[in-house]
Each structure stands twice: as structure tokens, then as C-alpha cells.
Amino acid sequence: MLPHRTNSSMSLSSPLLLFLAAVSAFAMSPPHMWTKLILTHHWPMTFCSMESCHHLNVSYWTLHGLWPDNGAVCNASWHFNSSEIEDLLPDMERSWPDLLKPASDGFWKYEWSKHGTCAAQAPALNSQHKYFSKALELYHKVDFDSTLRKFNIVPSQDYYKFSQIEAVVENFYGVKPKIQCVQPSKNTDVQALGQVEICFSPDFSLLDCEKEISFTGASGFRVCNPDMPVYYPPL
Numbered sequence: 001m002l003p004h005r006t007n008s009s010m011s012l013s014s015p016l017l018l019f020l021a022a023v024s025a026f027a028m029s030p031p032h033m034w035t036k037l038i039l040t041h042h043w044p045m046t047f048c049s050m051e052s053c054h055h056l057n058v059s060y061w062t063l064h065g066l067w068p069d070n071g072a073v074c075n076a077s078w079h080f081n082s083s084e085i086e087d088l089l090p091d092m093e094r095s096w097p098d099l100l101k102p103a104s105d106g107f108w109k110y111e112w113s114k115h116g117t118c119a120a121q122a123p124a125l126n127s128q129h130k131y132f133s134k135a136l137e138l139y140h141k142v143d144f145d146s147t148l149r150k151f152n153i154v155p156s157q158d159y160y161k162f163s164q165i166e167a168v169v170e171n172f173y174g175v176k177p178k179i180q181c182v183q184p185s186k187n188t189d190v191q192a193l194g195q196v197e198i199c200f201s202p203d204f205s206l207l208d209c210e211k212e213i214s215f216t217g218a219s220g221f222r223v224c225n226p227d228m229p230v231y232y233p234p235l
């Protein structure tokens, strides 16, 4: 785990241990080609309600990562090098900001090492430039922020029904997303919309996501409870 993305007060929960076990199992066997890519977006307000962010001025869904389904850290000796994506940096800073350390490239380094080196088994993604530019391309193509707004799902003090949000995403993209929330604290009965995954096949066409696949590890995101109201927190 990247230390700065881990909540220091968190104890080692069993999902995290299972996750770590899975990672080490993958590390011991040679990586196999992935069959699915998971484009993960997060809502900064919700993410920053769990983590200590350094700026809360991002009022659109940002990229969390582009994750292949074949494990993690497939080539530890392939180091992130921001010079290779220099032309992408303005878009990276806008679309894929590190909400914890805005001026650092630590988040991209982490995502490259953990997920990019695995994605790179596909010829279409076998360089840092190809990987990051494809992630940005898919992010802009999906344009998740606009889709929600188009169907009047906007940040609000009022709550949404989970089925309403799910239907908008499913109907618009024609595939099943994975929609994650931060579960309520003890004295509320509302969950906060936090992270949305849209999946792609190796030829980058849309594909259903599986609700159970999870790389979320240490973060507090869980698949939303369909029976609980959803809070989409405003800036």
C-alpha cells in the first residue's frame, strides 16, 4: 500500500489482508494478459471526507485509475518517469489530480507501478505514454461528470435513490457500472456517492463490470447499498 493513501487510524481489516494475499499470489506467478480494464472515477468531496486532502476545489469527477484485472505490480523495475508523459501533464493535472498532494507526481507513480506495469502487457498500452494517454482518452470519452448532469444527477443537499443513479449510468452507457459509496457513520442513514467504475474489453469497448472485483484495499469505498438513500455531496 502507498503510505499516503492509507488512513493511518485504520486497522488491518480482513478485506485488506485478503487483498494483500491476492497481490502476493499474483507476484509469485508470472502475470497473464488481462481481460478487462477498469476505469475508476472518484468524487473529490466524498474522497476528501475520508482523507486529508490539500485542496477541495475540484468540482468534477476525477480519475482514480485505469486498472487491468490481472493483479498488481507486474514489473517492479519499470519506474515511472514523468518526462515520458510531459505533453500529457496539463491534462493529467486537471483530470487525474492527486487530491492528497496536488504538487506531487506520487499518485501517478503509484498507479503506474501497481496497475500500469500490468496493463502494459497489452501492446496497445506497453509504454507509460500509451498507458496514461489511453486512460485520459477513455476518461474524456466516458465523460462521466457530464452524463450525470445531463440526467439531473447533481451534487445536492437532497438525497437520491440509488436505483435512480444506477439506471442513469446503465441506460446511458449500456453496461453495468460498479458504483461505490462511503457507508454512513453510526448516526446517519445515508451513504455518500464516492467512486464509479466503468469497464472495458481489451479492444477498449464498454463491458459490464463485476460488482465483486475490488482493488479498493485500504479505502472506505464499498458497493452502494441499493436500499439506502444516496448523498452526492456538493463542494
Ligand SMILES: *[C@@H]1O[C@H](CO)[C@@H](O)[C@H](O)[C@H]1NC(C)=O
Pocket (backbone or CB within 6 Å): 057
Ligand atoms: C477554485 O476554482 C475556481 C474555479 O476554477 C478558481 O477561480 C479559484 O481561484 C480556485 N480557488 C482556489 C483556492 O484554488
Ligand SMILES: *[C@@H]1O[C@H](CO)[C@@H](O)[C@H](O)[C@H]1NC(C)=O
Pocket (backbone or CB within 6 Å): 075, 077, 078, 079
Ligand atoms: C520490466 O521493465 C524493464 C524496464 O522497462 C524492462 O527492461 C524489462 O524487459 C521488463 N520486464 C518484463 C518481464 O517485461
Ligand SMILES: *[C@@H]1O[C@H](CO)[C@@H](O)[C@H](O)[C@H]1NC(C)=O
Pocket (backbone or CB within 6 Å): 081, 082, 083, 084
Ligand atoms: C526519463 O525519460 C526521458 C525521456 O524519455 C529520458 O530521456 C530519461 O533518461 C528518463 N529518465 C530515467 C531516469 O530513466
